[in-house]
Amino acid sequence: MRDAIARFVHDGDTVVIEGFTHLICFAAGHEIIRQGRRDLTLCRLTPDLIYDQMIAAGCARKLVFSWAGNPGVGSLHAFRRAVEGKGGPPLEIEEYSHFGMVARFAAGAARLPFWPMRNYMGTDLPAANPRIRHVTCPYTGAALATVPALNPDVTIIHAQRADALGNTQLWGLVGVQKEAAFASAHVIVVVEELVEEAVIRSDPNRTAVPAMIVDAVVVEPWGAHPSYAQGYYDRDNDFYVAWEAISRDPDALERYLDDCVRGVSDRAAYLEKHPGLTARLKAAARFCSGVNYGF
Amino acid sequence: MASVAARELADGEVVFVGIGLPNLACNLARATHAPRLVLIYESGAVGAAPERLPVSIGDPALVTGSLMVCGMVDVFQLLLQNGRVEVGFLGGAQVDRYGNINTTVIGPYARPTVRLPGSGGAAEIAIHAQRTLVVSKLSPRAFPERVDFITSPGHRSGGVPRTQLGMPGAGPVKVITDKAVLEADEATGELVLAALYPGVDPSEVQAGVGWPLGSRPRLGRIDPPTATDLRLLRHVLDPKRLHLKA
Numbered sequence: 001m002r003d004a005i006a007r008f009v010h011d012g013d014t015v016v017i018e019g020f021t022h023l024i025c026f027a028a029g030h031e032i033i034r035q036g037r038r039d040l041t042l043c044r045l046t047p048d049l050i051y052d053q054m055i056a057a058g059c060a061r062k063l064v065f066s067w068a069g070n071p072g073v074g075s076l077h078a079f080r081r082a083v084e085g086k087g088g089p090p091l092e093i094e095e096y097s098h099f100g101m102v103a104r105f106a107a108g109a110a111r112l113p114f115w116p117m118r119n120y121m122g123t124d125l126p127a128a129n130p131r132i133r134h135v136t137c138p139y140t141g142a143a144l145a146t147v148p149a150l151n152p153d154v155t156i157i158h159a160q161r162a163d164a165l166g167n168t169q170l171w172g173l174v175g176v177q178k179e180a181a182f183a184s185a186h187v188i189v190v191v192e193e194l195v196e197e198a199v200i201r202s203d204p205n206r207t208a209v210p211a212m213i214v215d216a217v218v219v220e221p222w223g224a225h226p227s228y229a230q231g232y233y234d235r236d237n238d239f240y241v242a243w244e245a246i247s248r249d250p251d252a253l254e255r256y257l258d259d260c261v262r263g264v265s266d267r268a269a270y271l272e273k274h275p276g277l278t279a280r281l282k283a284a285a286r287f288c289s290g291v292n293y294g295f
Numbered sequence: 296m297a298s299v300a301a302r303e304l305a306d307g308e309v310v311f312v313g314i315g316l317p318n319l320a321c322n323l324a325r326a327t328h329a330p331r332l333v334l335i336y337e338s339g340a341v342g343a344a345p346e347r348l349p350v351s352i353g354d355p356a357l358v359t360g361s362l363m364v365c366g367m368v369d370v371f372q373l374l375l376q377n378g379r380v381e382v383g384f385l386g387g388a389q390v391d392r393y394g395n396i397n398t399t400v401i402g403p404y405a406r407p408t409v410r411l412p413g414s415g416g417a418a419e420i421a422i423h424a425q426r427t428l429v430v431s432k433l434s435p436r437a438f439p440e441r442v443d444f445i446t447s448p449g450h451r452s453g454g455v456p457r458t459q460l461g462m463p464g465a466g467p468v469k470v471i472t473d474k475a476v477l478e479a480d481e482a483t484g485e486l487v488l489a490a491l492y493p494g495v496d497p498s499e500v501q502a503g504v505g506w507p508l509g510s511r512p513r514l515g516r517i518d519p520p521t522a523t524d525l526r527l528l529r530h531v532l533d534p535k536r537l538h539l540k541a
Contacts, residue, residue, distance in 0.1 A: 020338050020339070020353050020367060021338060021351050021352070021353020021354070022338075022353055022355070045367075045415075046415075065413070066413060066414060066415060067412050067413050067414065067415035067416075068410075068412050068413055069411075069412030069413075071314065071350070071351035071352065071353065072314065072315075072349075072350040072351040072352075072537060075412075079410070080409075080410045083407065083410045084406075084407055084408070084409070084410050085406060095399075095413055095414075096414075097413075097414035097415065097416065097417070097418040097419055098337055098367065098371065098414070098415050098416040098419070099371040099375070099376075099416065099418075099419040102367045102368050102370075102371050103368075103371075105368075106368050117376065118376055118422075118423075118461075118463070119376075119418070119419050119422060120418065120422075121422065121448065121452075121460040121461050121462055122395075122422070122445065122448030122449075122452035122453075122455075122457060122460045122462060123414075123418050123422075123445050123446060123447065123448050123452070124399070124404075124444050124445045124446070125414065125418060125446070127404075128399075128404050128444075142461075143461070171364075172355060172358045172364065173338045173339050173340065173353055173355075173357070173358060173364065174339060174364070174365075174366045174367075175338070175339065175366065175367055176366065176367050176368065177366075178366065179366070179368060228355055230355050230358055234355060235350070235351070235353075235354065235355060237350045237351075240350070240351075283355075286359055
């Protein structure tokens, strides 16, 4: 992880750590904080706790997003302090809805300059964000909303498994992992498990990201905690609830970063700081019945 | 509120489930009168059958045993924009006279007093769902004459009716509150009082709304939650009171 972040994430880059609730690579975000990256443009549909931590740590110059809350709990307080002008580093924002962000990744992945959609009529979002624009359909004359392509410098996605070359399989909620990866100049894949190429080839429909677009593969078990990896471990909802009090108090947040992010060398050391965590969250087995790929 | 909201969902309907109380109401409906309700979550779970109440709309329990799991490009294009969602179910920090919802900012956008999470999928749900239900507790702050920011459009935006703005869905037809149900007047798009909870006087509803509230000619009476609903809500669906605390 240390090498992948050092090589592919630079000050001033546009960085995506995607994953919709599921497969959010906290281990990569923590390594970026440890390496002290600055002036990043951070993009995600849901900034989640990881970008709240990165904002508090001073990594971010700008945030591009569509829903900035603590899912099912409340607020991201480092984000709120920055936007409400109540302390912390200044933060520029560029805001869409989920459909808008999804469409930005789709355009970026297809290497198109923008994506059309039937959306935003009657909302104040285009007034708040001048990058939401309109085109006239050349076939019907209809007015369609557009959003610009998003092409990050680097996208980091977490997944259940990959082979050594980077052929990557994921399942459960897949979010925009695939589109974000294809939209990006560089891709870091972080997996729970490294498998033989034969395992990938036995179930090719499950491959979301092929090796040809992958720059680095990092094997980092439990690298998504407190997010989750379906079939490996559950979401740590207790930590998401606890984040409310931590992030509300800038000193408590700083202590958290000192203790659990800057104070550990890597994910293995992070896990040692949380005894009992793996036993508490390890997933039960629920295998599918399998499919026949024969011919 | 969760119990009253759940009654609005018919068995077999396709509902796009928002975070918070809508999530609880949809799962209550599925556990009682609407076992074949098709729950779609923006996270990509379609026909979800969660064995525990999902804390977030991206909970792993939404995946296990669901009918389909797809990427979010498919959720918004193939399901929502395609017109397949019959009911959109949203919460809101502010709801105004014409059913516009604000979940973005209190105060001016550039320097807000309170920064809220933003749209998520709510803007497009309000535009595309065939009809939208909204749940929100009554208070003058939550129901101003005009919202500070239109995140999810209602029946009239900047004086222009939603049909002229080209929105495919019918918009917020009902707003379920903790004292009454408001409905959008078919002619004007304005929210008016439609039904009262037991023992509630119309003046109490007016006190929680920041505009002169009109009324249907005949007001409906809302039955209290059944014993089954209360048992399910308190002991099965939300024993940790994640949603019921409000």
